[in-house]
Amino acid sequence: MKHLQHKKYWSLLASLMTVSFFLGGCVSRNTDSFSYRLIARPISQLLEWFADIFQGNYGYALIFLVIIIRFLLLPLTFKQQEAAIIGTEKRKYYQSYLSQFQTKIQEAQSSEEKMLYTQQQQAFMKENGISLFGNMGCLPLLIQLPILSGMYMAIYTNQSIQEYTFYGLPLGERSIVLTVIFVLLSVLQMKMSLVTMPEEARKQQSSSMLFMPLMMGLFSYSTAAGISLYLVTTTVIGVIQQFFINKFIRPRLVEQVDKEMKDKPIQFEKFFNAATPSTSKKPKEVNPKKATKNRNAGKQSRS
Numbered sequence: 001m002k003h004l005q006h007k008k009y010w011s012l013l014a015s016l017m018t019v020s021f022f023l024g025g026c027v028s029r030n031t032d033s034f035s036y037r038l039i040a041r042p043i044s045q046l047l048e049w050f051a052d053i054f055q056g057n058y059g060y061a062l063i064f065l066v067i068i069i070r071f072l073l074l075p076l077t078f079k080q081q082e083a084a085i086i087g088t089e090k091r092k093y094y095q096s097y098l099s100q101f102q103t104k105i106q107e108a109q110s111s112e113e114k115m116l117y118t119q120q121q122q123a124f125m126k127e128n129g130i131s132l133f134g135n136m137g138c139l140p141l142l143i144q145l146p147i148l149s150g151m152y153m154a155i156y157t158n159q160s161i162q163e164y165t166f167y168g169l170p171l172g173e174r175s176i177v178l179t180v181i182f183v184l185l186s187v188l189q190m191k192m193s194l195v196t197m198p199e200e201a202r203k204q205q206s207s208s209m210l211f212m213p214l215m216m217g218l219f220s221y222s223t224a225a226g227i228s229l230y231l232v233t234t235t236v237i238g239v240i241q242q243f244f245i246n247k248f249i250r251p252r253l254v255e256q257v258d259k260e261m262k263d264k265p266i267q268f269e270k271f272f273n274a275a276t277p278s279t280s281k282k283p284k285e286v287n288p289k290k291a292t293k294n295r296n297a298g299k300q301s302r303s
Contacts, residue, residue, distance in 0.1 A: 036157075039150035044158050051160075059166030062226060066233040069147060074241075076143075081245050082253060089257040094130055097268045124271040148230065155226040162224070171226040178228035179221040185235040186213035192242040195250075 043065075050061035070077075101121040108114035124130075155161050155171065162172030169175050190209050220228045 036153060039146055040153040040157065043147070043150045044154035047154060047158065047161065057166070058161045058164040058171060058226075059169075059229060062171075062229050063233050066230055067237070069144065070234060070237045073143060077241065078245070078249070081241075082249065085245075085250055085253045086257055089254055090130070090261070093261050094128060094266055097124070097266060097272075098130075100272065120271045124268065127271070128266050144234070148227070151230055152223065152227055155224050161226055166225075166229065169225050169229075171229065172224050174221055174223070175225035175228050176221065178225055178232055179217055182220050182228060182232045182235060183213045183217040185232065185239060186216060189235060189239050189242055192239065192246060195246050 046065055047058065047061045050064050051058050054060040054064070098121070101117055101124070104117045105114055105121070108117060164171050169178065187210065190213065194209070216231070220231055
């Protein structure tokens with residue numbers, strides 16, 4: 001199971017990086033291109049509109065746009081988080097059973113026996129509604145990637161944003177201050193999210209907890225302060241959401257899962273026993289030397 005968890009984590013990380021690179025380059029710098037008109041231009045127009053509302057303050061316009069985006073993603077975010085928490089809590093109950101299947105699969109003496117245990121493990125998971133890959137909860141992040149890509153191009157092609165200074169921070173230049181704030185907030189958010197994970201997964205994730213914040217921090221420092229302000233704002237909202245989830249939603253879901261598992265115990269024996277090969281009686285092996293000796297003794301007695 002540890003191998004599956006590690007494989008799932010690194011597969012998810014590789015997928016996110018691949019999609020990030022793709023979406024990061026999908027918006028052309030050519031203002032007449034289809035991708036720019038589809039993503040970057042509407043974002044730029046929204047920023048101009050919000051800046052007019054805030055009396056020409058592009059910093060507040062960026063923050064307000066992030067708030068709107070996160071508000072629209074709120075139902076999806078909470079749904080994904082709830083699914084992740086329920087899956088994590090259920091895993092505490094069925095983890096030991098899956099480990100028994102994995103042990104038998106690894107100790108299988110033949111491909112047929114290995115296939116039999118694998119099939120019964122899949123049937124066991126289906127019967128009990130178990131999914132190893134259904135609780136990743138990264139869809140809200142993926143939805144934000146095109147927006148971040150469009151925001152990147154909108155800032156770099158909008159001269160007014162490039163020249164605006166927000167509390168002493170030029171939005172068109174790099175900002176080490178916003179980058180440091182973003183990295184610290186990202187670490188805090190990851191620590192808060194680890195609370196919902198089981199102890200074993202928590203230890204595994206904590207060793208690589210700084211990797212993603214540092215990678216995103218390098219990205220933040222290499223771009224304009226306007227992008228860093230976007231990242232800081234969305235991370236602040238993420239921290240607030242995670243606090244709310246840990247404080248109010250998670251205790252309710254943990255109680256719900258405990259009650260569900262008591263009312264509907266995990267069905268294990270019928271699948272595990274069905275996968276155990278039947279042991280038929282084998283004929284006793286005859287010692288050739290002993291058999292020859294017995295035959296010779298019989299000949300001598302007859303003579």
